[in-house]
Amino acid sequence: MDTPQHAKDQPMSIGPSPNERCGWQADAGRVRPRTAGAGWRRRSWIAIALWMLAVAPAWALETMMTGQAQGGFTVAMRPLELEGADNARRGRMVIDKRITGDLVATTRGQMLTAMTGVEGSAVYVAVEEVTGTLAGRSGSFMLHHRGVMARGAQELSVLVVPDSGAGELTGIAGEFRIRVVGGRHHYTFSYSLPGGE
Numbered sequence: 001m002d003t004p005q006h007a008k009d010q011p012m013s014i015g016p017s018p019n020e021r022c023g024w025q026a027d028a029g030r031v032r033p034r035t036a037g038a039g040w041r042r043r044s045w046i047a048i049a050l051w052m053l054a055v056a057p058a059w060a061l062e063t064m065m066t067g068q069a070q071g072g073f074t075v076a077m078r079p080l081e082l083e084g085a086d087n088a089r090r091g092r093m094v095i096d097k098r099i100t101g102d103l104v105a106t107t108r109g110q111m112l113t114a115m116t117g118v119e120g121s122a123v124y125v126a127v128e129e130v131t132g133t134l135a136g137r138s139g140s141f142m143l144h145h146r147g148v149m150a151r152g153a154q155e156l157s158v159l160v161v162p163d164s165g166a167g168e169l170t171g172i173a174g175e176f177r178i179r180v181v182g183g184r185h186h187y188t189f190s191y192s193l194p195g196g197e
Contacts, residue, residue, distance in 0.1 A: 064171075067135055069189040071101010080110070089115050095128060103189055105132020111145070120152035127161070135193065139167025143176055160191070169193065 075097045082092040090113065097107040109128025116122060126145035132138070142164035147156045158176040165172035174191030 064192045064194055065135075066190075066192045069102030069134060069191065070187065071099060071103060072184060072186050073097045073099040075185060077111070082112075091115075095126060097128070099130070099132065099187070101187075103130075103132060103134045103187075105130050105134075107131070107143075109143075118151060120149060122149050123147065134169060134172075134189075134191070137168035137193070139165060139169030139172075141165040141169050141172050 075095060077096075078094045080092045080094055082090055093111045093113070095107070095109045095111050097105075099105045099107065107128045107130045109126055111124055111126035113124045114122060124145065124147045127142060128145075129140060129142050131140040142161040143158055144161050145156070145158045147154070149155075156178065158178060160172055160174045160176070162173070171194040172191055174189060177188045177190070179186050179188075
């Protein structure tokens with residue numbers, strides 16, 4: 001049977017192409033994304049927000065309380081063998097602290113040090129686990145240290161390791177500032193914890 005002339009002049013339609021089904025459009029031999037309307041974008045943001053709420057830990061959805069703890073501490077250090085150290089420029093130590101004041105705790109950790117041939121220039125890094133009581137809550141968390149001294153100029157950062165809190169201190173974050181006055185160690189611990197009003 002002969003096909004009518006007007007049907008021969010029409011392009012054959014076989015349904016949307018794979019690109020079109022995925023939300024893409026062909027344009028002069030190029031493939032470009034199909035422009036989404038405001039409604040589609042709004043639904044996408046809502047879906048992303050719901051996903052973030054679903055995967056967030058429970059404490060992250062709670063109101064956070066902030067506080068500042070102050071007090072003092074004593075520290076005992078003991079050298080450890082450092083593999084591959086063939087001179088006195090590098091070292092490794094155990095560090096144990098007893099903390100008193102608003103934070104009552106003990107710590108266990110290790111420190112790596114590096115000395116130089118220039119007086120007043122050195123560096124240390126350390127990680128320690130803190131176990132005790134803060135603001136009436138018992139638990140533990142970890143601190144990481146980074147100390148740099150460049151020709152006498154000092155820079156020290158001691159921060160709570162993210163997500164290291166356990167027990168009633170789960171979700172804790174903060175900065176542990178150290179100062180030495182008259183040979184005694186003092187601290188100011190600025191922190192945040194879930195469960196504030």
